[in-house]
Amino acid sequence: MWDLLVSMRASGGHSCWHVGDLVWRLFLQSLRHDLGKTFRLWDGTDGSLAGFAVWTPSRYRAGVVSFELQIFPQLRGRGLEEEMLDWVEVQCLQPTAACHLVTDVGVYEDDQGQIAALERRGFRRTDDEGVLFIYPLDEPVTEPSLPGGFVVRPVAGELEAAARAAAHRDAFDSTRVTDEAYLRLMRTPGYDRDLDLVAVAPDGTMAAFCLGWLDPANQVGEFEPVGTRQAFRRQRLAQTALLAGLRRMRTCGAASVVVGPVDAGEEAAMRLYQSVGFRPLYRVYGYARET
Secondary structure (H helix, E strand, O other), X not given: OHHHHHHHHHOOOOOOOOHHHHXXXXXXXXXXXXXXXXXXXXXXXXXOEEEEEEEEEOOOOOOEEEEXXXXXXXXXXXXXXXXXXXXXXXXXXXXXXXXXXXXXXXXXXXXXXXXXXHHHOOOEEEEEEXXXXXXXXXXXXXXXXXXXXXXXXXXXXXXXXXXXXXXXXHXXXXXXXXXXXXXXXXXXXXXXXXXXXXXXXXXOOEEEEEEEEEEOOOOEXXXXXXXXXXXXXXXXXXXXXXXXXXXXXXXXXXXXEEEEEEEOOOHHHHHHHHHHOOEEEEEEEEEXXXX
């Protein structure tokens, strides 16, 4: 799956997941669901991986199932989208007689092939909208500036897994990422602790963080997730961590860094990335259908 996404991006496909999305989403999905049931892979005629689909029952709304399709660009429009949508519909009908199917992240504005496939199945565009941001690293990166006594540094290693997990839980008001789960993430291929940056308060508390991922083959980095503990907000700590992260990404060989797509309604996140210097690259739109 990693190699497929690298190849998709190398072939000019911008609407695919970053490899960081793959690791992070597999990790989050594994905390609540059986990956063998919620992911399915499709092989091409030559035996190589052609694409994959994922579906997820909503934690917030009964009867709502989100899904996403990843297909090698040259194989689109050959019926693979239809097979994937058939599979998604069968899976979501197993626990209930009806459900509301929605695209997870959304569909890129210029992805006419997937838009056409969805519309043929009765999907219609919703009011949901997101923005993919980019920071080209041939541009200057502002020097990070922190309140007195704070420092930005990489996570020290597995000994800090519990503290890092606690920071994540506080920032997102969630109990899903346990200490043990974060330790497992740190041992996952693709994770690089040197790109797991934290802003640390004078008392040693991890106050904010940004987790970086690198696709070295395409020289594209990504930050996912980015957060600040509730007691430390409005001190520009996440902004400073991102600036430090951009500098580190450039040192690691990245030519650009992306974040998102960010929900257009998440005003705080939109302001954060724009304040750092990220600029909009593409818009994505939600599609939904009753089944």
